[in-house]
Amino acid sequence: MPTIKTEALTHVYSRGSPFEQTALENVTMEIARGEFVGLIGRTGSGKSTFVQHLNGLLPPTGGRVLLDGADINADKKRRREARFRVGLVFQYPEYQLFEETVYRDIAFGPRNMKLSGREIGERVREAARFVGVPETLFDKSPLELSGGQKRRVAIAGVIAMRPEALILDEPTAGLDPEGCASILRNIAAYRRATGATVLLVSHSMEDVARIAERLVVFDGGHIVMDGSPAQVFSQAEALRAIGLDVPVVTEIAARLHALGVVVPACCYTVPQLRNAVLALRGGAADA
Amino acid sequence: MLKDITLGQYFPGESFIHRLDPRTKLLCTVLYIAALFMAKFFISYALMLFLLVFSVAVTGIRPSAFLRGLKPLLLIIIFTAVLNVFYARGGTQLFSWWVFTITTEGLKTAFFMVLRIMLLICGTFLLTYTTTPMALTDGLELIMNPLKKLRVPVHEFAMMMSIALRFIPTLIEEADKITSAQKARGANFETGRLTERVKALLPLLVPLFVSAFRRADELAVAMEARCYRGGEGRTRMKKLCMGARDFLTIAGFSVLLAGIAVLSSLGL
Incomplete structure:
Protein backbone atom coordinates (compact mmCIF):
# COMPACT_ATOMS: atom_id res chain seq x y z
CA MET A 1 0.00 0.00 0.00
CA PRO A 2 1.76 3.17 -1.11
CA THR A 3 1.41 6.23 1.10
CA ILE A 4 2.32 8.76 -1.56
CA LYS A 5 1.58 8.35 -5.23
CA THR A 6 1.76 10.75 -8.13
CA GLU A 7 -0.14 10.14 -11.34
CA ALA A 8 1.08 11.80 -14.55
CA LEU A 9 2.14 14.83 -12.53
CA THR A 10 2.94 17.85 -14.70
CA HIS A 11 3.90 21.35 -13.65
CA VAL A 12 4.38 24.37 -15.87
CA TYR A 13 5.72 27.62 -14.40
CA SER A 14 4.50 31.05 -15.63
CA ARG A 15 2.06 29.49 -18.03
CA GLY A 16 1.14 31.75 -20.94
CA SER A 17 4.01 34.20 -20.42
CA PRO A 18 7.25 34.44 -22.38
CA PHE A 19 8.94 32.78 -19.41
CA GLU A 20 6.83 29.63 -19.57
CA GLN A 21 8.77 26.61 -18.41
CA THR A 22 7.82 22.98 -17.98
CA ALA A 23 9.42 21.78 -14.76
CA LEU A 24 7.75 18.38 -14.52
CA GLU A 25 6.25 16.21 -17.19
CA ASN A 26 4.11 13.14 -16.60
CA VAL A 27 5.84 11.99 -13.44
CA THR A 28 4.26 8.84 -12.07
CA MET A 29 5.80 7.47 -8.92
CA GLU A 30 4.88 5.49 -5.84
CA ILE A 31 6.48 5.74 -2.44
CA ALA A 32 5.58 3.00 0.01
CA ARG A 33 5.10 3.60 3.71
CA GLY A 34 8.40 3.59 5.58
CA GLU A 35 10.56 3.70 2.48
CA PHE A 36 13.80 5.70 2.51
CA VAL A 37 14.08 7.30 -0.92
CA GLY A 38 16.90 9.46 -2.24
CA LEU A 39 15.92 11.90 -4.98
CA ILE A 40 18.84 13.01 -7.10
CA GLY A 41 19.23 15.22 -10.12
CA ARG A 42 21.16 18.29 -11.05
CA THR A 43 19.94 21.85 -10.40
CA GLY A 44 16.82 22.56 -12.44
CA SER A 45 15.94 18.90 -13.00
CA GLY A 46 12.56 19.36 -11.31
CA LYS A 47 13.21 17.59 -8.02
CA SER A 48 12.39 20.58 -5.82
CA THR A 49 9.23 21.28 -7.81
CA PHE A 50 8.27 17.64 -7.45
CA VAL A 51 8.53 17.55 -3.66
CA GLN A 52 6.51 20.75 -3.29
CA HIS A 53 3.60 18.90 -4.86
CA LEU A 54 3.69 16.10 -2.31
CA ASN A 55 2.29 18.24 0.50
CA GLY A 56 0.01 20.35 -1.67
CA LEU A 57 2.13 23.52 -1.71
CA LEU A 58 2.13 23.65 -5.49
CA PRO A 59 -1.07 22.76 -7.29
CA PRO A 60 -0.30 20.46 -10.23
CA THR A 61 -0.81 21.83 -13.74
CA GLY A 62 -1.81 18.30 -14.71
CA GLY A 63 -2.12 14.94 -12.98
CA ARG A 64 -2.85 14.08 -9.37
CA VAL A 65 -1.10 13.56 -6.06
CA LEU A 66 -2.60 10.81 -3.92
CA LEU A 67 -2.03 10.34 -0.22
CA ASP A 68 -3.28 6.90 0.86
CA GLY A 69 -5.35 6.84 -2.30
CA ALA A 70 -7.08 10.20 -1.79
CA ASP A 71 -6.38 13.24 -3.96
CA ILE A 72 -4.77 15.87 -1.71
CA ASN A 73 -5.88 18.73 -3.95
CA ALA A 74 -9.54 17.71 -3.77
CA ASP A 75 -10.39 20.58 -1.40
CA LYS A 76 -8.80 23.10 0.96
CA LYS A 77 -9.21 20.93 4.03
CA ARG A 78 -7.43 17.98 2.43
CA ARG A 79 -4.58 20.18 1.27
CA ARG A 80 -4.09 21.58 4.75
CA GLU A 81 -4.19 18.11 6.22
CA ALA A 82 -1.54 17.00 3.72
CA ARG A 83 0.76 19.78 4.97
CA PHE A 84 0.76 18.19 8.42
CA ARG A 85 0.98 14.59 7.26
CA VAL A 86 3.81 15.23 4.81
CA GLY A 87 6.46 17.41 6.44
CA LEU A 88 8.62 19.36 4.04
CA VAL A 89 11.94 20.87 5.07
CA PHE A 90 12.99 23.41 2.48
CA GLN A 91 16.47 24.14 1.25
CA TYR A 92 18.31 26.44 3.69
CA PRO A 93 15.43 26.14 6.17
CA GLU A 94 17.26 28.37 8.67
CA TYR A 95 15.99 31.40 6.74
CA GLN A 96 12.44 30.68 7.83
CA LEU A 97 13.12 31.08 11.58
CA PHE A 98 11.20 34.03 12.97
CA GLU A 99 10.15 33.52 16.59
CA GLU A 100 11.69 35.13 19.64
CA THR A 101 12.87 31.86 21.10
CA VAL A 102 13.99 28.51 19.77
CA TYR A 103 11.19 26.81 21.68
CA ARG A 104 8.47 28.96 20.17
CA ASP A 105 9.86 28.49 16.69
CA ILE A 106 9.87 24.71 16.92
CA ALA A 107 6.35 24.95 18.39
CA PHE A 108 5.02 26.94 15.41
CA GLY A 109 3.92 23.86 13.44
CA PRO A 110 2.24 22.05 16.36
CA ARG A 111 0.56 25.33 17.35
CA ASN A 112 -0.92 25.58 13.86
CA MET A 113 -2.25 22.06 14.38
CA LYS A 114 -4.23 23.45 17.34
CA LEU A 115 -2.72 20.98 19.82
CA SER A 116 -2.88 21.43 23.57
CA GLY A 117 -0.04 23.20 25.37
CA ARG A 118 1.17 20.00 27.01
CA GLU A 119 1.16 18.08 23.76
CA ILE A 120 3.08 20.90 22.07
CA GLY A 121 5.73 20.89 24.81
CA GLU A 122 6.15 17.15 24.48
CA ARG A 123 6.56 17.32 20.73
CA VAL A 124 9.01 20.22 20.86
CA ARG A 125 11.25 18.36 23.31
CA GLU A 126 11.02 15.16 21.28
CA ALA A 127 11.84 16.94 18.01
CA ALA A 128 14.75 18.80 19.59
CA ARG A 129 16.11 15.51 20.89
CA PHE A 130 15.95 13.94 17.42
CA VAL A 131 18.01 16.69 15.81
CA GLY A 132 20.38 17.18 18.74
CA VAL A 133 19.29 20.62 19.95
CA PRO A 134 19.93 20.77 23.73
CA GLU A 135 17.11 22.13 25.90
CA THR A 136 19.47 24.81 27.24
CA LEU A 137 19.04 26.60 23.90
CA PHE A 138 15.23 26.74 24.16
CA ASP A 139 15.11 30.29 25.54
CA LYS A 140 17.66 31.73 23.11
CA SER A 141 16.76 33.69 20.02
CA PRO A 142 17.12 31.47 16.96
CA LEU A 143 18.98 34.30 15.23
CA GLU A 144 21.83 34.04 17.77
CA LEU A 145 22.63 30.43 16.93
CA SER A 146 25.35 29.16 14.62
CA GLY A 147 24.45 28.15 11.06
CA GLY A 148 24.42 24.43 11.83
CA GLN A 149 22.29 24.89 14.94
CA LYS A 150 19.81 27.08 13.09
CA ARG A 151 19.41 24.33 10.51
CA ARG A 152 18.73 21.78 13.26
CA VAL A 153 16.13 24.01 14.88
CA ALA A 154 14.42 24.50 11.52
CA ILE A 155 14.33 20.75 10.86
CA ALA A 156 12.98 20.20 14.37
CA GLY A 157 10.19 22.66 13.52
CA VAL A 158 8.95 20.24 10.88
CA ILE A 159 9.61 17.03 12.82
CA ALA A 160 7.57 18.45 15.73
CA MET A 161 4.46 18.03 13.58
CA ARG A 162 5.16 14.26 13.63
CA PRO A 163 4.65 13.89 9.88
CA GLU A 164 4.11 10.38 8.48
CA ALA A 165 6.43 11.30 5.67
CA LEU A 166 9.42 13.61 6.01
CA ILE A 167 10.82 15.30 2.94
CA LEU A 168 14.14 17.12 3.15
CA ASP A 169 15.35 19.30 0.30
CA GLU A 170 19.16 19.44 0.38
CA PRO A 171 19.37 19.30 4.18
CA THR A 172 23.16 19.26 4.20
CA ALA A 173 23.82 22.07 1.69
CA GLY A 174 26.52 24.44 2.92
CA LEU A 175 27.41 22.46 6.06
CA ASP A 176 30.86 21.18 6.97
CA PRO A 177 31.52 17.40 6.63
CA GLU A 178 30.95 16.72 10.32
CA GLY A 179 27.70 18.74 10.25
CA CYS A 180 26.52 16.81 7.17
CA ALA A 181 27.29 13.44 8.69
CA SER A 182 25.60 14.31 11.95
CA ILE A 183 22.41 15.60 10.31
CA LEU A 184 22.20 12.49 8.14
CA ARG A 185 22.67 10.33 11.25
CA ASN A 186 19.86 12.27 12.95
CA ILE A 187 17.55 11.68 10.00
CA ALA A 188 18.34 7.97 9.91
CA ALA A 189 17.74 7.74 13.67
CA TYR A 190 14.44 9.59 13.35
CA ARG A 191 13.26 7.13 10.74
CA ARG A 192 14.31 4.10 12.79
CA ALA A 193 12.48 5.48 15.82
CA THR A 194 9.24 6.47 14.10
CA GLY A 195 9.06 4.31 10.98
CA ALA A 196 8.31 7.43 8.95
CA THR A 197 8.73 7.55 5.19
CA VAL A 198 11.74 9.70 4.34
CA LEU A 199 12.48 11.41 1.06
CA LEU A 200 15.90 12.99 0.78
CA VAL A 201 16.54 15.39 -2.07
CA SER A 202 20.18 15.90 -2.83
CA HIS A 203 22.75 16.36 -5.51
CA SER A 204 25.40 14.82 -3.34
CA MET A 205 25.82 11.18 -4.33
CA GLU A 206 27.79 10.56 -1.13
CA ASP A 207 24.85 11.67 1.02
CA VAL A 208 22.20 9.54 -0.60
CA ALA A 209 24.52 6.55 -1.00
CA ARG A 210 25.11 6.64 2.72
CA ILE A 211 21.52 6.27 3.84
CA ALA A 212 18.90 5.84 1.08
CA GLU A 213 17.45 2.43 0.22
CA ARG A 214 16.03 3.47 -3.11
CA LEU A 215 17.24 6.08 -5.55
CA VAL A 216 15.16 8.04 -8.01
CA VAL A 217 17.00 10.12 -10.60
CA PHE A 218 15.41 13.20 -12.15
CA ASP A 219 16.49 14.84 -15.36
CA GLY A 220 14.67 17.50 -17.35
CA GLY A 221 11.42 17.03 -15.44
CA HIS A 222 11.32 13.24 -15.94
CA ILE A 223 12.29 10.25 -13.84
CA VAL A 224 15.16 8.63 -15.72
CA MET A 225 16.22 5.96 -13.23
CA ASP A 226 14.55 4.30 -10.27
CA GLY A 227 16.09 1.47 -8.30
CA SER A 228 18.38 0.39 -5.49
CA PRO A 229 21.62 2.38 -5.03
CA ALA A 230 23.57 -0.59 -6.44
CA GLN A 231 21.41 -0.61 -9.58
CA VAL A 232 21.57 3.15 -10.09
CA PHE A 233 25.29 3.54 -9.38
CA SER A 234 26.16 0.71 -11.74
CA GLN A 235 25.10 3.02 -14.58
CA ALA A 236 27.97 5.44 -14.11
CA GLU A 237 28.09 6.51 -17.77
CA ALA A 238 24.37 7.33 -17.91
CA LEU A 239 24.64 9.31 -14.67
CA ARG A 240 27.55 11.35 -16.01
CA ALA A 241 25.63 12.04 -19.20
CA ILE A 242 22.98 13.90 -17.19
CA GLY A 243 25.48 15.91 -15.16
CA LEU A 244 25.64 13.63 -12.12
CA ASP A 245 28.32 11.28 -10.88
CA VAL A 246 28.80 8.18 -8.78
CA PRO A 247 30.18 8.27 -5.22
CA VAL A 248 33.97 8.34 -4.98
CA VAL A 249 33.90 4.85 -3.44
CA THR A 250 32.08 3.47 -6.48
CA GLU A 251 34.62 5.13 -8.71
CA ILE A 252 37.50 3.55 -6.77
CA ALA A 253 35.83 0.13 -6.93
CA ALA A 254 35.35 0.50 -10.67
CA ARG A 255 39.00 1.46 -11.22
CA LEU A 256 40.19 -1.46 -9.05
CA HIS A 257 37.92 -3.71 -11.07
CA ALA A 258 39.43 -2.40 -14.28
CA LEU A 259 42.91 -3.13 -12.89
CA GLY A 260 41.90 -6.76 -12.42
CA VAL A 261 41.29 -6.65 -8.66
CA VAL A 262 38.20 -8.74 -8.17
CA VAL A 263 35.98 -6.48 -6.05
CA PRO A 264 32.31 -5.99 -6.94
CA ALA A 265 32.20 -3.02 -9.31
CA CYS A 266 29.34 -1.25 -7.59
CA CYS A 267 30.20 -0.75 -3.97
CA TYR A 268 28.78 2.59 -2.93
CA THR A 269 29.69 2.97 0.72
CA VAL A 270 33.05 2.86 2.46
CA PRO A 271 32.18 -0.19 4.65
CA GLN A 272 31.10 -2.17 1.57
CA LEU A 273 34.37 -1.56 -0.23
CA ARG A 274 36.39 -2.17 2.90
CA ASN A 275 34.71 -5.51 3.48
CA ALA A 276 35.16 -6.47 -0.16
CA VAL A 277 38.88 -5.66 -0.03
CA LEU A 278 39.32 -7.42 3.31
CA ALA A 279 37.51 -10.49 1.98
CA LEU A 280 39.83 -10.47 -1.00
CA ARG A 281 42.92 -10.29 1.19
CA GLY A 282 41.54 -13.03 3.42
CA GLY A 283 40.86 -15.08 0.31
CA ALA A 284 44.37 -14.51 -0.98
CA ALA A 285 45.86 -15.52 2.40
CA ASP A 286 43.89 -18.73 2.27
CA ALA A 287 45.19 -19.66 -1.12
CA MET B 1 0.63 35.14 -5.83
CA LEU B 2 3.45 37.65 -5.41
CA LYS B 3 4.92 36.77 -8.76
CA ASP B 4 1.92 38.38 -10.46
CA ILE B 5 3.17 41.87 -9.68
CA THR B 6 4.13 43.41 -13.02
CA LEU B 7 6.24 46.21 -11.68
CA GLY B 8 8.34 47.43 -14.57
CA GLN B 9 8.31 43.97 -16.05
CA TYR B 10 10.60 43.66 -19.01
CA PHE B 11 9.66 41.60 -22.07
CA PRO B 12 12.85 40.62 -23.88
CA GLY B 13 12.88 41.35 -27.59
CA GLU B 14 14.92 42.62 -30.50
CA SER B 15 12.50 45.10 -32.07
CA PHE B 16 13.30 48.62 -33.24
CA ILE B 17 11.86 50.00 -30.02
CA HIS B 18 13.78 47.54 -27.85
CA ARG B 19 17.02 48.68 -29.44
CA LEU B 20 16.45 52.40 -29.00
CA ASP B 21 18.62 54.18 -26.47
CA PRO B 22 16.85 54.39 -23.08
CA ARG B 23 17.32 58.17 -23.13
CA THR B 24 15.46 58.33 -26.42
CA LYS B 25 12.64 56.28 -25.00
CA LEU B 26 12.44 58.37 -21.84
CA LEU B 27 12.41 61.59 -23.82
CA CYS B 28 9.82 60.31 -26.29
CA THR B 29 7.61 59.11 -23.47
CA VAL B 30 7.71 62.59 -21.99
CA LEU B 31 6.95 64.13 -25.40
CA TYR B 32 4.11 61.65 -25.91
CA ILE B 33 2.60 62.50 -22.52
CA ALA B 34 2.92 66.22 -23.23
CA ALA B 35 1.16 65.73 -26.56
CA LEU B 36 -1.50 63.69 -24.84
CA PHE B 37 -2.32 66.56 -22.50
CA MET B 38 -2.51 68.99 -25.41
CA ALA B 39 -4.79 66.82 -27.52
CA LYS B 40 -8.32 68.15 -27.66
CA PHE B 41 -10.45 66.30 -30.13
CA PHE B 42 -10.99 63.23 -32.29
CA ILE B 43 -8.28 63.71 -34.87
CA SER B 44 -5.57 64.35 -32.27
CA TYR B 45 -6.67 61.42 -30.16
CA ALA B 46 -6.95 59.18 -33.19
CA LEU B 47 -3.37 60.09 -34.05
CA MET B 48 -2.17 59.33 -30.51
CA LEU B 49 -4.05 56.05 -30.42
CA PHE B 50 -2.71 55.03 -33.81
CA LEU B 51 0.84 55.81 -32.72
CA LEU B 52 0.47 53.65 -29.61
CA VAL B 53 -1.11 50.72 -31.45
CA PHE B 54 1.57 50.96 -34.12
CA SER B 55 4.37 51.00 -31.50
CA VAL B 56 2.87 48.03 -29.66
CA ALA B 57 2.72 46.17 -32.97
CA VAL B 58 6.39 47.01 -33.60
CA THR B 59 7.52 45.62 -30.22
CA GLY B 60 5.84 42.29 -30.87
CA ILE B 61 4.57 42.15 -27.27
CA ARG B 62 1.09 40.67 -26.96
CA PRO B 63 -1.52 43.43 -26.49
CA SER B 64 -3.03 41.38 -23.65
CA ALA B 65 0.05 42.24 -21.56
CA PHE B 66 -0.94 45.91 -21.79
CA LEU B 67 -4.57 45.22 -20.98
CA ARG B 68 -3.55 43.14 -17.97
CA GLY B 69 -1.49 46.09 -16.76
CA LEU B 70 -4.57 48.32 -16.97
CA LYS B 71 -6.62 46.03 -14.75
CA PRO B 72 -5.46 47.29 -11.34
CA LEU B 73 -6.31 50.84 -12.46
CA LEU B 74 -9.80 49.94 -13.63
CA LEU B 75 -11.39 51.46 -10.53
CA ILE B 76 -9.65 54.80 -11.03
CA ILE B 77 -10.62 54.84 -14.70
CA ILE B 78 -14.28 54.13 -13.93
CA PHE B 79 -14.27 56.72 -11.16
CA THR B 80 -12.83 59.36 -13.50
CA ALA B 81 -15.37 58.52 -16.17
CA VAL B 82 -18.35 58.76 -13.80
CA LEU B 83 -17.09 62.00 -12.29
CA ASN B 84 -16.62 63.57 -15.70
CA VAL B 85 -19.97 62.44 -17.03
CA PHE B 86 -21.81 64.32 -14.29
CA TYR B 87 -19.43 67.17 -13.78
CA ALA B 88 -18.99 68.70 -17.20
CA ARG B 89 -21.65 71.17 -18.34
CA GLY B 90 -22.60 72.41 -21.78
CA GLY B 91 -23.90 70.87 -24.96
CA THR B 92 -27.31 69.25 -25.21
CA GLN B 93 -28.88 67.92 -22.06
CA LEU B 94 -29.65 64.22 -22.42
CA PHE B 95 -30.85 63.20 -19.00
CA SER B 96 -31.60 64.92 -15.74
CA TRP B 97 -32.69 63.61 -12.35
CA TRP B 98 -32.30 65.38 -9.01
CA VAL B 99 -28.72 66.76 -9.03
CA PHE B 100 -27.58 64.42 -11.78
CA THR B 101 -27.45 65.79 -15.27
CA ILE B 102 -25.88 64.14 -18.28
CA THR B 103 -24.96 66.28 -21.25
CA THR B 104 -23.28 65.50 -24.56
CA GLU B 105 -20.34 67.60 -23.40
CA GLY B 106 -20.07 65.47 -20.25
CA LEU B 107 -20.06 62.24 -22.24
CA LYS B 108 -17.44 63.61 -24.58
CA THR B 109 -15.17 64.81 -21.77
CA ALA B 110 -15.50 61.51 -19.96
CA PHE B 111 -14.68 59.56 -23.12
CA PHE B 112 -11.57 61.60 -23.85
CA MET B 113 -10.46 61.53 -20.24
CA VAL B 114 -10.67 57.73 -20.10
CA LEU B 115 -8.86 57.47 -23.42
CA ARG B 116 -6.20 59.85 -22.16
CA ILE B 117 -5.58 57.88 -18.98
CA MET B 118 -5.42 54.59 -20.87
CA LEU B 119 -3.03 55.96 -23.47
CA LEU B 120 -0.91 57.50 -20.73
CA ILE B 121 -0.61 54.22 -18.86
CA CYS B 122 -0.05 52.10 -21.95
CA GLY B 123 2.52 54.61 -23.19
CA THR B 124 4.56 54.24 -20.03
CA PHE B 125 4.14 50.47 -20.14
CA LEU B 126 5.67 50.60 -23.58
CA LEU B 127 8.74 52.15 -21.98
CA THR B 128 9.09 49.68 -19.11
CA TYR B 129 8.15 46.63 -21.17
CA THR B 130 10.88 47.30 -23.74
CA THR B 131 13.65 48.64 -21.49
CA LYS B 238 28.32 49.47 -21.63
CA LYS B 239 28.41 53.02 -22.85
CA LEU B 240 25.05 54.20 -24.08
CA CYS B 241 25.29 55.84 -27.43
CA MET B 242 22.64 57.42 -29.56
CA GLY B 243 22.53 56.58 -33.25
CA ALA B 244 20.67 57.83 -36.28
CA ARG B 245 17.57 55.88 -35.30
CA ASP B 246 17.46 57.65 -31.93
CA PHE B 247 17.70 61.13 -33.42
CA LEU B 248 15.10 60.23 -36.03
CA THR B 249 12.71 58.99 -33.37
CA ILE B 250 13.17 62.07 -31.21
CA ALA B 251 12.68 64.30 -34.23
CA GLY B 252 9.53 62.36 -35.11
CA PHE B 253 8.08 62.79 -31.64
CA SER B 254 8.95 66.51 -31.61
CA VAL B 255 7.07 66.91 -34.87
CA LEU B 256 4.18 64.98 -33.34
CA LEU B 257 4.09 67.31 -30.34
CA ALA B 258 4.12 70.36 -32.61
CA GLY B 259 1.49 68.81 -34.83
CA ILE B 260 -0.83 68.06 -31.92
CA ALA B 261 -0.32 71.62 -30.65
CA VAL B 262 -1.38 72.98 -34.04
CA LEU B 263 -4.32 70.59 -34.29
CA SER B 264 -5.64 71.48 -30.86
CA SER B 265 -5.29 75.19 -31.52
CA LEU B 266 -7.54 74.52 -34.50
CA GLY B 267 -9.88 72.69 -32.15
CA LEU B 268 -9.57 69.32 -33.91
Missing part, protein backbone atom coordinates in the same frame (compact mmCIF):
# COMPACT_ATOMS: atom_id res chain seq x y z
CA THR B 132 15.47 46.71 -18.79
CA PRO B 133 15.34 48.47 -15.41
CA MET B 134 19.12 48.77 -15.52
CA ALA B 135 19.10 50.52 -18.90
CA LEU B 136 16.36 52.78 -17.61
CA THR B 137 18.34 53.96 -14.58
CA ASP B 138 21.45 54.39 -16.70
CA GLY B 139 19.45 56.56 -19.07
CA LEU B 140 17.97 58.55 -16.19
CA GLU B 141 21.39 59.13 -14.70
CA LEU B 142 22.75 60.46 -17.98
CA ILE B 143 19.76 62.69 -18.57
CA MET B 144 20.07 64.15 -15.07
CA ASN B 145 23.83 64.55 -15.35
CA PRO B 146 23.66 68.35 -15.70
CA LEU B 147 22.16 68.47 -12.18
CA LYS B 148 25.54 67.34 -10.83
CA LYS B 149 26.67 70.93 -11.30
CA LEU B 150 24.08 71.85 -8.68
CA ARG B 151 25.57 69.24 -6.33
CA VAL B 152 22.64 66.90 -6.68
CA PRO B 153 23.99 63.38 -5.98
CA VAL B 154 22.69 62.04 -9.29
CA HIS B 155 24.95 59.01 -9.39
CA GLU B 156 24.05 57.98 -5.85
CA PHE B 157 20.35 58.26 -6.60
CA ALA B 158 20.76 56.23 -9.75
CA MET B 159 22.76 53.59 -7.87
CA MET B 160 20.13 53.39 -5.14
CA MET B 161 17.46 53.01 -7.77
CA SER B 162 19.28 50.26 -9.64
CA ILE B 163 19.93 48.39 -6.41
CA ALA B 164 16.29 48.70 -5.41
CA LEU B 165 15.13 47.54 -8.83
CA ARG B 166 17.66 44.75 -8.86
CA PHE B 167 16.41 43.42 -5.54
CA ILE B 168 12.68 43.56 -6.16
CA PRO B 169 12.59 40.20 -7.97
CA THR B 170 15.03 38.71 -5.47
CA LEU B 171 12.92 39.75 -2.53
CA ILE B 172 9.74 38.58 -4.22
CA GLU B 173 11.32 35.20 -4.81
CA GLU B 174 12.52 35.12 -1.22
CA ALA B 175 9.08 36.07 0.08
CA ASP B 176 7.57 33.28 -2.02
CA LYS B 177 10.05 30.80 -0.64
CA ILE B 178 9.48 31.82 2.98
CA THR B 179 5.71 31.78 2.45
CA SER B 180 5.97 28.22 1.15
CA ALA B 181 8.18 27.16 4.04
CA GLN B 182 5.76 28.58 6.60
CA LYS B 183 2.78 27.09 4.79
CA ALA B 184 4.55 23.75 5.01
CA ARG B 185 4.47 24.25 8.77
CA GLY B 186 0.75 24.92 8.62
CA ALA B 187 0.80 28.73 8.53
CA ASN B 188 -2.45 30.11 7.20
CA PHE B 189 -2.15 33.32 5.17
CA GLU B 190 -5.45 33.12 3.40
CA THR B 191 -8.30 32.97 5.87
CA GLY B 192 -9.21 34.40 9.25
CA ARG B 193 -10.21 37.77 10.66
CA LEU B 194 -8.17 40.87 9.87
CA THR B 195 -6.22 40.82 13.15
CA GLU B 196 -5.43 37.15 12.63
CA ARG B 197 -4.24 37.79 9.12
CA VAL B 198 -1.97 40.63 10.18
CA LYS B 199 -0.53 38.38 12.86
CA ALA B 200 -0.11 35.62 10.31
CA LEU B 201 2.20 37.90 8.32
CA LEU B 202 4.78 37.93 11.12
CA PRO B 203 6.33 34.56 10.16
CA LEU B 204 6.81 36.01 6.66
CA LEU B 205 7.97 39.53 7.51
CA VAL B 206 10.54 38.73 10.18
CA PRO B 207 12.62 36.36 8.04
CA LEU B 208 12.19 38.65 5.04
CA PHE B 209 13.61 41.64 6.93
CA VAL B 210 16.41 39.58 8.40
CA SER B 211 17.37 38.40 4.94
CA ALA B 212 17.04 41.87 3.40
CA PHE B 213 19.46 43.26 5.97
CA ARG B 214 21.81 40.34 5.48
CA ARG B 215 21.75 40.90 1.71
CA ALA B 216 22.33 44.63 2.10
CA ASP B 217 25.29 43.93 4.31
CA GLU B 218 26.75 41.39 1.90
CA LEU B 219 26.22 43.73 -1.03
CA ALA B 220 27.97 46.59 0.77
CA VAL B 221 30.96 44.37 1.49
CA ALA B 222 31.04 43.11 -2.09
CA MET B 223 30.93 46.67 -3.41
CA GLU B 224 33.71 47.78 -1.12
CA ALA B 225 35.78 44.76 -2.05
CA ARG B 226 35.55 45.99 -5.64
CA CYS B 227 36.68 49.46 -4.54
CA TYR B 228 33.38 51.22 -5.16
CA ARG B 229 33.73 54.84 -4.07
CA GLY B 230 30.75 56.54 -5.65
CA GLY B 231 30.34 58.05 -9.08
CA GLU B 232 33.45 60.17 -9.34
CA GLY B 233 35.74 59.12 -12.17
CA ARG B 234 33.69 56.00 -12.76
CA THR B 235 33.59 54.61 -16.29
CA ARG B 236 31.03 52.25 -17.79
CA MET B 237 31.32 48.89 -19.41
